[in-house]
Amino acid sequence: MSEPCIICVAITGSVPQKSDNPAVPITVSEQIESTQAAFEAGASIAHCHVREEDGTPTSDPERFAxxxxxxxxxxxxxxxxxxxxxxxxxxxTRGGMLSLAPDMASLSVGSNNFPTRVYENPPDLVDWLASEMRSYEVKPEIEAFDLSHIFQAVALNRDGRIPGKLYVQFVMGVKNAMPADREVFDFYIRTLKRLAPEASWCAAGVGRHQLEVNEWCIAAGGHTRT
Amino acid sequence: MSEPCIICVAITGSVPQKSDNPAVPITVSEQIESTQAAFEAGASIAHCHVREEDGTPTSDPERFAxxxxxxxxxxxxxxxxxxxxxxxxxxxTRGGMLSLAPDMASLSVGSNNFPTRVYENPPDLVDWLASEMRSYEVKPEIEAFDLSHIFQAVALNRDGRIPGKLYVQFVMGVKNAMPADREVFDFYIRTLKRLAPEASWCAAGVGRHQLEVNEWCIAAGGHTRT
Ligand SMILES: [Zn+2]
Ligand SMILES: [Zn+2]
Ligand SMILES: [Zn+2]
Ligand SMILES: [Zn+2]
Known part of the structure; x- marks a missing residue:
């Protein structure tokens, strides 16, 4: 491929705790340190979550700043x-940090189940987050946890709520959402190309599916997240 | 096909009101009358919702009875x-009528967006509804509003939470959920056959997509809902 492979690094995520793995970087300075290591190793996108002192996930704009x-x-x-x-x-509160005008921000455009609850992205919240991203010129990375989310992203793109070329991440392997399934992965790519030929995509396999999905991703010419 | 085509009739649904269409049967006696007409015309499954006197949808077990x-x-x-x-x-409250032990009941196994809100089916509610259906020997019709719902139905079937052969309905054309898309329809069927070869399926196109989806359905050998 002529296009360079974009490596997207998610240093912390919102789920793992120090109690699961003491090497997980939790504080802002730990996150900066480990992102720098990934950057020097070739990663070009840092996908960022932040945590409170006690490790619980937060959307605190001050910490993001x-x-x-x-x-x-x-x-x-x-x-x-x-x-x-x-x-x-x-x-x-999920969009309070968008006024920092980062290069990109993740955007979920539909709802789905997570391991123990509903991941709620009601239509009015999606619209509001998208409008904040337009105001601050933040490029959304669409998080597609299911097939209809690709259709929804295309609809938002067509009516201008998400301007420019779409950038979609397929998320696979979350319990009670879409599993890591190779035929679905291929259909995701085929569907996105059919509906939005200009779009880019990447994929993330969660937990034990990470390496597998990265391999599919590289083979299919997408970007990977590690 | 040697298997007879099962026509599933949804007399009322939960959305239309008399103000939209004065012919919509709202009271229990109106529903019985119009279902009888469909039954005499060959429909074999009645998919039933009930309403309060004022037309608002309800799950009231007494009305269902x-x-x-x-x-x-x-x-x-x-x-x-x-x-x-x-x-x-x-x-x-959504499952209060299951003790009536109807032949079948609809069962949503995942969450998704609806036109103005999240259709919430948290994992613990899905488990509870499935367990009530097992207790009263009610056959679930899985309502698949998105692709991951097919995977979830198969997972519930494999671990025994939904015993027997799966019966899945693909629902297409609800705003902010899965649109009526022929390639997705074909992929739904292919995926269900791959994961659960014994399963049956039907499909429902909502609103203006009803006739189109019925045609795909008949052509592909599934059951239809009118
Ligand atoms: Zn990415
Ligand atoms: Zn994330
Ligand atoms: Zn049906
Ligand atoms: Zn219904």
Whole structure:
């Protein structure tokens, strides 16, 4: 491929705790340190979550601001993508950091089940997050947890709520959402190409599916998230 | 095909009101009358919702009991399927009519967006509805509003939470959920056959997509809902 492979690094995520793995970077300075290591190893996008002191996920704009500040200093040129995901807050608090005008932010456009609850992305919240991203010129990375989310992203793109070329991440392997299934992965790509030929995509396999999905991703010419 | 085509009739649904269409049967006696007409015309499954006096959807077991009673009298042999859908109630009230032990009941196994809100089917509610259906020997019709719902139905079937052969309905054309898309329809069938070769399926196109989806359905050998 002539296009360089974009490696997207999700340093922390919102789920793992120090009690699961003591190496998980939780504080902002730990996150900056490990992102810098990934950046020097070739990662070009940092997908960022932040945590409270006690490790619980948060959407606190002040913490995001410190992280963005540190990444700009230590990883110059790296694309910074902030998470607006629902594991770190509810309703509009999920978009409070968009005024920091990061390069990118994640955007879920539909709802689905998570291991023990509903991942709620009601239509009015999706519209509001998309409008904030337009205001601050933040490029959304669509998080597709299911097939209809690809159709929804295309609808938002066509009517201007998401301007420009779509960038979609397929998320697979979350319990009670879409499993890591190779035929679905291929159909996701085929559907996105059919509906939005200009779109880019990447894929993330969660937990034990990470390596498998990365391999499919590289083989199919998408970007990977590690 | 040697298998007879099962026509599934949804007399009322939970959305239309008399103000939209004065011909919509709202009261229990109107519902029985119009179901009988469909039964005499060849429909074999009645998919049933009930309404309050003022037309608002409800899950009231007493109303369902009167409807079941009337259908058993006027449509002998017709398969009665009661809706546990979330437009008529929240949480466990959605399954209060399962103790009537109807032949079938609808079962949503995942969450998704609806036109203005989240259709919430949290994992613990799905488990509870499935367990009530097992207790009263009610056959679930899985309502698949998105692709992952097919995977979820298969998972529930494999671990015994949904015993027997799966019966899945693909629902297409609801705004903010899966649109009526022919390639997705074909992929739904292919995926269900791959994961659960014994399963049966039907499909419902909502609103203006009803006729189109019925045509795909008949062409592909599934059952249709009118
Ligand atoms: Zn990515
Ligand atoms: Zn994330
Ligand atoms: Zn049906
Ligand atoms: Zn229904």
């Amino acid at each position: 410190r992280l963005v500040e540190g990444l700009k200093t230590h990883c110059p040129g790296m694309i910074i993508q902030l998470s607006t995901g629902g594991r770190s807050g509810a309703g509009k | 009167r409807l079941v009673e009337g259908l058993k009298t006027h449509c002998p042999g017709m398969i009665i399927q009661l809706s546990t859908g979330g437009r008529s109630g929240a949480g466990k």
